[in-house]
Amino acid sequence: GESVGLHLPTLSVQEGDNSIINCAYSNSASDYFIWYKQESGKGPQFIIDIRSNMDKRQGQRVTVLLNKTVKHLSLQIAATQPGDSAVYFCAEKSGGYQKVTFGTGTKLQVIP
Amino acid sequence: EAQVTQNPRYLITVTGKKLTVTCSQNMNHEYMSWYRQDPGLGLRQIYYSMNVEVTDKGDVPEGYKVSRKEKRNFPLILESPSPNQTSLYFCASSDLSGGNEKLFFGSGTQLSVL
Numbered sequence: 001g002e003s004v005g006l007h008l009p010t011l012s013v014q015e016g017d018n019s020i021i022n023c024a025y026s027n028s029a030s031d032y033f034i035w036y037k038q039e040s041g042k043g044p045q046f047i048i049d050i051r052s053n054m055d056k057r058q059g060q061r062v063t064v065l066l067n068k069t070v071k072h073l074s075l076q077i078a079a080t081q082p083g084d085s086a087v088y089f090c091a092e093k094s095g096g097y098q099k100v101t102f103g104t105g106t107k108l109q110v111i112p
Numbered sequence: 113e114a115q116v117t118q119n120p121r122y123l124i125t126v127t128g129k130k131l132t133v134t135c136s137q138n139m140n141h142e143y144m145s146w147y148r149q150d151p152g153l154g155l156r157q158i159y160y161s162m163n164v165e166v167t168d169k170g171d172v173p174e175g176y177k178v179s180r181k182e183k184r185n186f187p188l189i190l191e192s193p194s195p196n197q198t199s200l201y202f203c204a205s206s207d208l209s210g211g212n213e214k215l216f217f218g219s220g221t222q223l224s225v226l
Contacts, residue, residue, distance in 0.1 A: 008151075008152075032213060034213075034214060034215075036215075036217075041219075041220075042219055042220070043116075043202050043204075043217030043218050043219050043220050044155070044202070044215075044217045045217070046214040046215065046216070049213070049214060089154065089155065091155075093213065100157065100215070102147075102154045102155040102156075103154055104152060104153065104154040105154060
């Protein structure tokens with residue numbers, strides 16, 4: 001929704017460049033991590049996930065990197081396009097599925 | 113089309129007037145959940161349900177109720193809404209099978225309590 005953009009860190013990227021969105025997670029016991037994309041006026045949409053026994057996973061134009069040592073997660077978007085403009089959330093899960101914690105989000109602005 | 117449907121999309125109400133936000137999914141998912149989204153706070157879980165007749169509190173359950181009488185429906189009930197419940201609400205579902213734990217979200221309900 002429209003209010004999501006307030007108080008969010010913003011990353012501005014030129015169209016065609018690569019984007020890197022970072023996320024620090026809080027729980028060293030988290031075993032599953034997900035990135036979601038939220039466009040204005042829409043609900044979050046799954047992009048890519050990674051389990052704690054991996055440190056890298058690639059999708060179509062997106063790569064997620066996991067560094068468990070420093071509890072850091074990043075989302076890399078190759079050849080960023082205007083349609084990539086959105087708010088991106090990381091989420092972590094520990095134990096049972098009921099406990100999924102979302103980050104506060106990063107707004108990606110693509111400059112044409 | 114596989115989807116999670118929330119209604120209404122926008123709702124303005126007054127303090128104390130009971131309301132229900134409906135959520136329905138057509139993917140036969142066991143897991144359903146409600147979140148509220150506020151500026152600077154991200155998505156916070158209100159209630160979740162692992163299956164029919166099984167519900168439990170999330171991180172911010174105060175002032176809300178839910179029910180899960182059928183697998184596809186998971187309504188969110190505000191018995192006596194207050195202004196601090198003004199927020200953007202999302203329903204989500206997941207099938208939890210085979211390690212597939214990604215959430216499918218509805219389009220959201222923007223609630224204003226005056």
